[in-house]
Amino acid sequence: MRRTTESENKKLHKVKKKMEAKERRRKRPSYFGAMIDPKGFHPSQIKFYLILLPVLVFTILPILFIVSHAFKPIEELYAYPPKFFASRISFDNFRALVNATSQTDIPFGRYLFNSIIVSILVIIISLLLSSLAAFAFTYLNFKGKKFLYAANQLAIMFIAIAVAVPRFMMITYLGIANTYLAHIIPLIAMPVGVFLLKQFMEQIPKELNEAAIIDGATKWQVYWHVTLPMVKPALATVAILAFQIVWNNTETSALYIVDEALKTLPYYFGTLTLATNSIAAQGIQAASSLIIFLPNLILFIILQKQVMNTMAHSGIK
Amino acid sequence: MNKSQVITKDHKTRNRRFNTAYLFIGPYAIIFLIFVVLLILISFLLSFAYYDGVNMPRFIGLTNYVTLFTQDLDFMQSALPNTIKYALIVGPVGYMLAFFLAWVLAQLPRRFRNVAAIILYSPSLTGSVLISVVWKAMFSGDSRGYINYLLLSWGIVNEPLQFLQDKTTIFIIMVFVGLWSSMGIGFLAMLSGILNTNREIYEAAYVDGMKNRFQEIIYITIPSMRPQMMFGAVMAIVSTFNSAGLASALTGASPTPQLAGWLISDHMQDYAFSRMEMGYASSLSVVLLMLVLVFYFVANHLFKSDD
Numbered sequence: 001m002r003r004t005t006e007s008e009n010k011k012l013h014k015v016k017k018k019m020e021a022k023e024r025r026r027k028r029p030s031y032f033g034a035m036i037d038p039k040g041f042h043p044s045q046i047k048f049y050l051i052l053l054p055v056l057v058f059t060i061l062p063i064l065f066i067v068s069h070a071f072k073p074i075e076e077l078y079a080y081p082p083k084f085f086a087s088r089i090s091f092d093n094f095r096a097l098v099n100a101t102s103q104t105d106i107p108f109g110r111y112l113f114n115s116i117i118v119s120i121l122v123i124i125i126s127l128l129l130s131s132l133a134a135f136a137f138t139y140l141n142f143k144g145k146k147f148l149y150a151a152n153q154l155a156i157m158f159i160a161i162a163v164a165v166p167r168f169m170m171i172t173y174l175g176i177a178n179t180y181l182a183h184i185i186p187l188i189a190m191p192v193g194v195f196l197l198k199q200f201m202e203q204i205p206k207e208l209n210e211a212a213i214i215d216g217a218t219k220w221q222v223y224w225h226v227t228l229p230m231v232k233p234a235l236a237t238v239a240i241l242a243f244q245i246v247w248n249n250t251e252t253s254a255l256y257i258v259d260e261a262l263k264t265l266p267y268y269f270g271t272l273t274l275a276t277n278s279i280a281a282q283g284i285q286a287a288s289s290l291i292i293f294l295p296n297l298i299l300f301i302i303l304q305k306q307v308m309n310t311m312a313h314s315g316i317k
Numbered sequence: 318m319n320k321s322q323v324i325t326k327d328h329k330t331r332n333r334r335f336n337t338a339y340l341f342i343g344p345y346a347i348i349f350l351i352f353v354v355l356l357i358l359i360s361f362l363l364s365f366a367y368y369d370g371v372n373m374p375r376f377i378g379l380t381n382y383v384t385l386f387t388q389d390l391d392f393m394q395s396a397l398p399n400t401i402k403y404a405l406i407v408g409p410v411g412y413m414l415a416f417f418l419a420w421v422l423a424q425l426p427r428r429f430r431n432v433a434a435i436i437l438y439s440p441s442l443t444g445s446v447l448i449s450v451v452w453k454a455m456f457s458g459d460s461r462g463y464i465n466y467l468l469l470s471w472g473i474v475n476e477p478l479q480f481l482q483d484k485t486t487i488f489i490i491m492v493f494v495g496l497w498s499s500m501g502i503g504f505l506a507m508l509s510g511i512l513n514t515n516r517e518i519y520e521a522a523y524v525d526g527m528k529n530r531f532q533e534i535i536y537i538t539i540p541s542m543r544p545q546m547m548f549g550a551v552m553a554i555v556s557t558f559n560s561a562g563l564a565s566a567l568t569g570a571s572p573t574p575q576l577a578g579w580l581i582s583d584h585m586q587d588y589a590f591s592r593m594e595m596g597y598a599s600s601l602s603v604v605l606l607m608l609v610l611v612f613y614f615v616a617n618h619l620f621k622s623d624d
Binding site: 036037038039040041045048049051052055056058059060062063065066069081082084128129130132133135136137140141142145148151152155156157158159160161162163164165166167168169170185186188189191194219220223237241244255282285286289292293296297300301304307308309311312314315 | 336337338339341342344345346348349351352353354355356357359360363368370418421422423424425426427431433434435436437438439440442443451452453454455461462463466470497500502505506508509510511512513514516519542543544545547548551554555558559561582585586589590595598599602605606609610613
């Protein structure tokens, strides 16, 4: 490409814009609709902003409410008329949340530790398993491939709640009830993850693998050094989905874990918040919702670009 | 083991004794078969048995299903109609809303679109049960509930409305919360799908006499992103049927008063883990899985039929 000076560039840009605008004016009556992903503001967008604004406000209001409620001092929770926003920031609710554990003898940090360790393990193992499987589905041949892939496609519809009973039996049968494994193993097979990764791998040019194999790389080396770096966006997306499932999960702690010291944070919050109906509990509920919600949100914001990239390949054909 | 050894080993094994592909697919296949496929099979078998979680399951034929459809009034009058109603409203409406909002977002510049997408997506990140506890504060039945306070101070009502006592309003609030959190990864998939449609097709269509954005959506946008539409539909179905415990979280009771907003998944968990009638609970879960499949085939038919 030719290198241009800045002023030249600007000029070119101006001229181009003018021509584009002219073109647009000329075509407006017939060719006006397809303005997907516009580069800037245009008066025709006003109606879309007007549609979106109330929806966005409606969507974000409960979340703002949670945030402000979580930081309200106790006396303001009882205030009448009720206030939407806290007048001063207080950490009473969070303190109450942490201290409430003294009744159960299990410190707050223990639940937090369990949640973190279980989440990290589920993310790593599920990423490994689903990327290996997706690699096999995309590049390798083996017996039962068609059947397994068809089963996997159907299992994207899998409703975890519906198999709570046999899952309970299986966990007991395998002898992993009441251990960390009960948290981890049932969650690491993610049909959606395999599916998204496979869709992504199919977009990688075949020549890349072939070149690596000609250079003497094994399948494992191709997988690790060629394929995985190419599917990073899909890996990021699967990590987010896995985190969401495991971090928000309360069923495992409620149904398959008896030992209080092995239960996780959202379960503990659930016992605190569902048991009481009082107004003081509302603040604690908001604080705990916030603690569960924030890591999800932050992870998504960091990886948003990757997620959108993955979703472009997400179609079930 | 050094590099050359690995390679020769691999080359040797490739064609003769052992297919390395099994090492790739094996770990996933084992967990997948045990914790997904096998569980569904067991669930199916258990639905023909009496099982209390302690003694061996005892085969009782179709008794569970007969009881389910002829004697279980809670199921026939509350759980089943509630689930179907909830799925029929939150599923399609949430789905269409997701598509519509994705389409609107695609018409706007990138920076605004990214922020708006994060906002719209964020409710689906919340554990809906934990969050519905906070919705409870909004709809609380005394004058301290935020909605009630607003209605009272605007003079619309004279005394606080009991939102969380009434069957109908509880259901409406559930639908509300469900729709609020329905912009999940299906929504993101559809947004990417729209952004990645080929511009030239649009131009060609306008040259051929297409007149407005509505025609554009029907004739170009949707057909060219059918795979993403299907993915979005599947995700909408999954997330709709996966919700349990919403009504209990809102009312603070399980089972809920008058079984308001009581879904099949709630009913199933109640039988499985409170009453320990796991065989019966399994027949409920089979019904639930069948419902999911029905919805899936309808969606499949809608989006796949004509290519």
